[in-house]
Amino acid sequence: MESFQSVNEYVVWQIISLYIESMYMTWADESDDLRQRIQAFARSLFSPLAATLGWCHRDTDSALEARLRAISIPRAGWAGDTQVIDEACRLFDEFYHNPDNKPFHHDFTSSIFEIAVRSGPSHNYDLVKEMYEHSARWHLSEDHRMAALGAMACTSDCDRMWETLDYALSEHVLPQDLNIVLGFMVSANHHSKHVVWKWFTANYQRILDRLGECSALLGYVVKTTIGDFCTLDMADTIEDWFRNKHTAAFDRSLPQALEFIRIRAKWHDRDIEDVAEWFKQHVDL
Structure with missing residues (x-):
């Protein structure tokens, strides 16, 4: 892993990030063991670079x-680097x-919000939600307001995940922004x-009512919801669940995702x- 530290090409690091x-x-x-080793591997690559470059x-x-x-x-923060998280x-x-x-450059707004919710004290979720709802108080641009919404979706608490998803269907969130929440989560x-x-399966009718059964937004939501699964059983489960549904809005994206x-x-x-x-x-814990 040390050999990567001499690499200073952004495209190379971007590809490494995507592969990890x-x-x-x-x-x-x-x-748990393999998951922790993958994150430890990511730390061994990105933490030295983050420490060298600083904030x-x-x-x-x-x-x-x-x-x-x-x-x-x-x-590095995603991988559990405690210095970055702190x-x-x-x-x-x-x-x-x-x-x-x-106290930080605007480029870091999204990252700081996400790390603070994912790895920080549980009340950070409530604080970033407040920032989303009252963005003018923190002088947030629309992009950074969306970053606050996305950060809510980075919670590790399952109950809070469900709360965030329900919130994303409320009047507080525009229909087109539901997919932002799903993508982050x-x-x-x-x-x-x-x-x-x-x-998604428990609230499908609510999603249809909010987005419209023939809306292109629905196709994006379906693709985002199922796109990261990686087992044949899950592919079969998804295919069976949609078998009797009206899928005109995503008749191409669903087969592609499957x-x-x-x-x-x-x-x-x-x-x-x-x-x-x-x-x-090769990776110690």
């Missing part, structure tokens, strides 16, 4: 350094209590996609033993 995310989504449900944007920074900072800090929570708390003196941690699927699930499932089944063994040999 793909591995996590494919094998995180396999066991402060400098006038002498190149565009490359700014982009590397923007990818390394959120990835600093993100400190900055979040400072910003919440003193909105007129923002399904990728937030290894079990959130299962919560989203249970909520095909992708089955492709990922074959990858999972083919390589699970090799992947588990590699991480056991």
Whole structure:
């Protein structure tokens, strides 16, 4: 892993990030041990880069350094880097209590909100929800207001996940923003996609009423809800559930998503033993 630290190409780090995310989504449900090793592997890559670059944007920074900072800090935080988590929570708390003196660069707003909710004290969920509902008090742009909404979906508490999904169907959230919540949530941690699927099937009629049965938004919601599963059993379950539903709004995206699930499932089944063994040999906990 040390050899990667000399790499300073943003595209390379972006590809590494995407591959780690793909591995996590494919094998995180396999066991606690493998999931923790994947995150430890991510920490070994991104934490040194985050520590080197730091949180402060400098006038002498190149565009490359700014982009590397923007990818390394959120990835290190997602992977459980305690220094990154502690600093993100400190900055979040400072910003919440003193909105007129923002203590971090605007590029970090989304990352800090997400880390503060996912890994910080449970009350951060309520604080970021307050920021979403009263964004003018914190001078949030519309993009950063959406970041606050997305951060609510990064909670690790299953009850709060369900609460967030119900909230996303309320008058507080525009219909087109429901998919933002779903997108953040399904990728937030290894079990959130299962919560989203249970909520989706339990609230399907409410979703139809909110979005419209023939709305293009419904197609995006369906694709986001099911797109990160990776077992043949789940593909069959999803296909069976939709069998008697009116699917005109997503008659192309549903088969494509199911095909992708089955492709990922074959990858999972083919390589699970090799992947588990590699991480056991090369990544310490």
